Amino acid sequence: MDDGATLIGRLQAELGADAVVTQASEMTGFVEDFRGRYKADALCVVQPGTTEQVSKVVRLCAAHGVAIVPQGGNTSLCGGAVPAAERQAPVIVSLSRMKGIRHLDAVNGSIEVEAGCVLQTVHDAAAAVGRLYPVSLGAEGSCQIGGTLSTNAGGTNVLRYGNTRDNVLGLEVVLADGSIWNGLKALRKNNTGLDLKQLFIGAEGTLGIITAATLKLHPLPTHHALAWFAPANPEAALHVLGMFQAACGSTLTAYEVMNRRQLDLVIEHVPGHRDPLEAEHEWHVLVELSDARDADTIEAALEQTLAEAADEGFLVDAVLANSEAQRASLWAIRHSVTEANKKTGVGLTTDCAVPVSSVPAFIEQATRAVHDIVPGLDIVIVGHMGDGNVHFIPMFSFDAWRALPNAAGLSARVKRSVNDVAHRLGGTFSAEHGVGQSGLPEMAHYKSFEELAMMRAIKLALDPHDLFNPGRLFP
Amino acid sequence: MDDGATLIGRLQAELGADAVVTQASEMTGFVEDFRGRYKADALCVVQPGTTEQVSKVVRLCAAHGVAIVPQGGNTSLCGGAVPAAERQAPVIVSLSRMKGIRHLDAVNGSIEVEAGCVLQTVHDAAAAVGRLYPVSLGAEGSCQIGGTLSTNAGGTNVLRYGNTRDNVLGLEVVLADGSIWNGLKALRKNNTGLDLKQLFIGAEGTLGIITAATLKLHPLPTHHALAWFAPANPEAALHVLGMFQAACGSTLTAYEVMNRRQLDLVIEHVPGHRDPLEAEHEWHVLVELSDARDADTIEAALEQTLAEAADEGFLVDAVLANSEAQRASLWAIRHSVTEANKKTGVGLTTDCAVPVSSVPAFIEQATRAVHDIVPGLDIVIVGHMGDGNVHFIPMFSFDAWRALPNAAGLSARVKRSVNDVAHRLGGTFSAEHGVGQSGLPEMAHYKSFEELAMMRAIKLALDPHDLFNPGRLFP
Known part of the structure; x- marks a missing residue:
């Protein structure tokens, strides 16, 4: 190891000076995540243009004993794409120039x-x-x-x-x-x-x-039929999911759930949105069917299944998208949740998955677990119900968060309580966001000895000198 | 290591004597594959009833330095489930009692x-x-x-x-x-x-x-619509596949191809089968749509797509299954190919996959390659065209095979010529049968240095003493 200058010089010689970023001001977008929660130093950012250049960068970093943090679009929700603060400053390898x-x-x-x-x-x-x-x-x-x-x-x-x-x-x-x-x-x-x-x-x-x-x-499915509906409760939403699976088979392509609080936050914080339904309902589902053949069949199937669900009391209100514009605007509500929640306050985002059959139990038990710690705390819920994946988000206002004596400790405790519920139901603490930096303590806590041992053995076999993202994934 | 008697005794003590087979006559079904092509000795066959018993067997075999060959239903087509002849006799661990x-x-x-x-x-x-x-x-x-x-x-x-x-x-x-x-x-x-x-x-x-x-x-798809048709040639079969994918999306569940020779062999060797079509055609496709909603929609889609294909000249004849019995009998033709081929002679079964777009080129080039070695040799073809997976089978009669001066050498040369064609087209020598014993030389020949090195590193990390199936998969 040296002070980094030699390595930087060799990287510049290999890739050209314009492919090696060393100025702190130019590195900002690479060393900090997009929500501003994780930030650490990097020795430099390199932007190779070919696979062969990546290979050269790896050989140089290995020779100098400097770690590598590979980076894509830097959109991780758990600090997975930026360096960790406690480590020696690594080289960030940005793949952004290799976009062919x-x-x-x-x-x-x-x-x-x-x-x-x-x-x-x-x-x-x-x-x-x-x-x-x-x-x-x-x-x-x-x-x-x-x-x-x-x-x-x-x-x-x-x-x-x-x-x-x-x-x-x-x-x-x-x-x-x-x-x-x-x-x-x-x-x-x-x-x-x-x-x-x-x-x-x-x-x-x-x-x-x-x-x-x-x-x-x-x-490419060329036809889509979309509805937004209010199920009586999460159990009813689960039952209607089963009805759609039985009636529509693989034309069912999305089944997204959110609670009242999540919808309100989108309406409040992201311009252009309003409640798709007339009355105020506690639970909301976006359901979409897609098909390559014809629009009529899936529209009929959508209407009929919703009518049956309404007849049986599982559904209290519904609206069908009757134009491509309306379909886009309903999807836009779903896609605006991250922006809305970011503006609302500090959300302790969780990313649990449980067996689909256990989603209602998870929501009920996780709510109780969080309220045992912080009575009455806002709970924002948005999830991919068909996959058993629920983003259960205990939400603090910015003011309430600032007033907390030990925010970090409370955050860890609240998240752990949610993850514990998922774990008891045979679930996982990370369905899709990954582990990154925020999930490392959960890895150590929930993974079995046998599983961690196998993971470590494979890491040692393929990256024996801990060159890539040291300290990650293998607690 | 001992002579095996001590290990057998300890296995009997752990599992009970009835769970340890040591008589050669009782081991026949375990040490020889179902086509009778691979056979070797085993120290014994154990049939544990629980996961804990499997764990005990593994510990005992490891302690005695005796290898383990795990075995399921012993239906491998490449000698993957039975011991290899050149190795020290292993313990076969049959999972057949663990069927809950x-x-x-x-x-x-x-x-x-x-x-x-x-x-x-x-x-x-x-x-x-x-x-x-x-x-x-x-x-x-x-x-x-x-x-x-x-x-x-x-x-x-x-x-x-x-x-x-x-x-x-x-x-x-x-x-x-x-x-x-x-x-x-x-x-x-x-x-x-x-x-x-x-x-x-x-x-x-x-x-x-x-x-x-x-x-x-x-x-569970409750409705099926099946047709058997004769495409003009493999290119036409590929084009019709694209028409079905565009028109029927995910209701398309099977697209199986076979040549005239394969169909004839089934009709000749397996009782109860006849040509589904009136005239004699060179190529045959079984296509099936499945759906959970209603039968009418997929039947209409099947008929319409076939009619369009016929109009455009891609299809020369077709028959639709009009009853569950007819559907079963058409599927039975497809499922009888292994039995028919086994009775016909010695088939040099290959299991290549290529990009779906290259299937016609593969068939044409592989035929030429084999005929360069054995002019006029029968070629039997049956495959999963939608997956790019073609079982291309150069077929010798039993008499012709016995008359060969060096059958093993010729077999290897013929198979290699087919696999070479697949390899040049970006394909693989084993799409679904696996490597087993017959594919080991191909592994050494076709896999890259980097890939074999990674595979070996992982084997060493997870099975450092080469306990499980030594000599397999990692040439």
């Missing part, structure tokens, strides 16, 4: 893209040839493919198309010794040994740097 | 089963509550869940539901030190570190013994 689409095969349903390609760009390229890349989330306009892979991103289409992991055919990865693994096959089936790509998906940059991926494309 | 269904949650869409449970039993249990476990293959009446997991089994529903890997939520595994990893969560989303279950799926028993699994269930 290398190959698109519409017949095979596959697209090969570089890691820095923005998710929305992949959507657009696929749609242009009548295909769908289904991973969809709020940050899709700025998050990068490499980040979605490293976090196994979820989002609003998981119910129908699975997580990111389910939509990857192949990867290209720069390994800890700087070698390049080309695993970019565009195959639906390949049973030849260990499926190594699965290790890098969701590894949060701890095992290697993903530089490119072959992604799975689906037929 | 531990838990079924219809609302969550999940079922927890033990590894020895027969695939058909899982189908039946799911169907009884209106759910589908979609992995379906010829051997489903005897293959076991543990085997389907260890080989990441494919089959005829992959087009719609993916491989086995895509339908697993959690695993329970006995590790090399005898410890038990309980990873049986029944969650759709869980982003908390490495997804360890992915390592054991498709590892062919080299990293641990899978003792139980939580599997994903889907809404």
Whole structure:
């Protein structure tokens, strides 16, 4: 190790001076997360333009004993993309210059893209040839493919198309010794040994740097039928989900739930929104069917299922989107929750998943657990009910938060109480956000000895000198 | 190491004498594969009844330095389930007594089963509550869940539901030190570190013994519409596949192709079958749509798409199944190919996958490659066209095979020529059958240095003393 100047000089010599950012003022967007909760120093930020340059950066950092933090669009919700404060300043490897689409095969349903390609760009390229890349989330306009892979991103289409992991055919990865693994096959089936790509998906940059991926494309659904409805309660919402699954099979593509408080916050803090329903209801569901054939069939199925649910008393009010504009405005409510909550106060965002059948019990028990600690605290709820994934968010106003004698301690206690409920129901503390920095104590607390031991053995096997994201994921 | 008697005695003491098979006559069904191509000695066969007993067996074998070959229903097509001849006789751990269904949650869409449970039993249990476990293959009446997991089994529903890997939520595994990893969560989303279950799926028993699994269930499609048609040629079959994908979205559940020779062999060797079409055609496709809503919609879609394909000249003849019995009899043709081929002669079964768009090129180039070696040799073709997976089978009559001066050498040369074509097209030599014994030379030949190095590092990390299936998967 040296003071960093030698390494910076060699990186500049390899990549060109413009690909190495060393000024603190220019590093701001790389060393701090977008919500402003995590910030730490970096030695520099490098922006390689090719896989070979990434390989050179890895070899240089390894030779100098300086750690690497790979970074995509820096949209992590748990501090996963920025350096940790207590560590020696690392080199941030930003993939943002590697944003090419290398190959698109519409017949095979596959697209090969570089890691820095923005998710929305992949959507657009696929749609242009009548295909769908289904991973969809709020940050899709700025998050990068490499980040979605490293976090196994979820989002609003998981119910129908699975997580990111389910939509990857192949990867290209720069390994800890700087070698390049080309695993970019565009195959639906390949049973030849260990499926190594699965290790890098969701590894949060701890095992290697993903530089490119072959992604799975689906037929593009050209027709959508969307409704917003008020279920009688979470149990009723769960029952209606079952009705939709039975009646609509795989045309059911989204089943999103939010509580009254979440809807109110969007209406209050994000311009242009209003309550989709006339009366004031406590629970809200956005349900969408999608199909490639014809609009009439799914619209009829949507109406009929909602009518049956209303007849049976599970549903108290509903509205159907009758235009593309109305459909967009209802989705916009769902996609505005992060912005609304950020403006509201300090939300102790949790990201639990439980078996779908246990979602109502989770909501009830988690509410009670939080109120045992802070009586009457606002609870904001928004989630992907069809996946059992509920963002249960105890919410403090900015004033209340500032007045707390030990905010950090209380935050940890409240989150733990929610995660404990999920754990008792066979669930997880992180369904889709990942571990990052905020989830590390939960990893140590909830994971079994056997599981942590296996994870550590694999980290040691693939990154023996702890080059990539040291201190992460393996508590 | 001792002569094995001490280990046998301790195994009998732990499991009871009836759970340890030592007589050669009683071991036949365990030491030889069902096609009679692979056979080797075993020290004994143990049949533990619980996960704890599996753990004890692993500890005892490890202490005695005797290797373990885990075994399910012994239906491998590549010698993957039986011992290899050149190795020290191992202990076969048969999971056949562990066949319980531990838990079924219809609302969550999940079922927890033990590894020895027969695939058909899982189908039946799911169907009884209106759910589908979609992995379906010829051997489903005897293959076991543990085997389907260890080989990441494919089959005829992959087009719609993916491989086995895509339908697993959690695993329970006995590790090399005898410890038990309980990873049986029944969650759709869980982003908390490495997804360890992915390592054991498709590892062919080299990293641990899978003792139980939580599997994903889907809404049960209650309506099916099936047609058998003759495309003009493989290019036309590919084009019609695209038409179905565009028009029918996810209701398209099967798209199976076979050539004239394959159909003739089924008709000749398996009683009760006849050509579904009036005239004699060179290529045949079985296409099926499935839906939970109503039969009329998918029947109309099937008829309309076929009519359009006929109008455009892609399709020369077609018949629609107009009863459940006719549907079953058409599927029975497809499911009889292994039996028919076994009776025909010695088929050099290959299991390549290529990008779906390259299937016609693969068939054409592989035919030419084989005929360059053995002019005029019969080529039997059956495959899952929608997955790019073609079983391209150069077929010798028994007489011709016996007359060959060097059958083994020629077999290897012919298979390699087919696999080379797949490799040049970005494909794989094993799409769904796995590596087993027959694929080991191909692993060494086709896999990259980086990939084999990573695989070996992981094997060393999880099974440092090479206890499980030594000599397999890692050439």
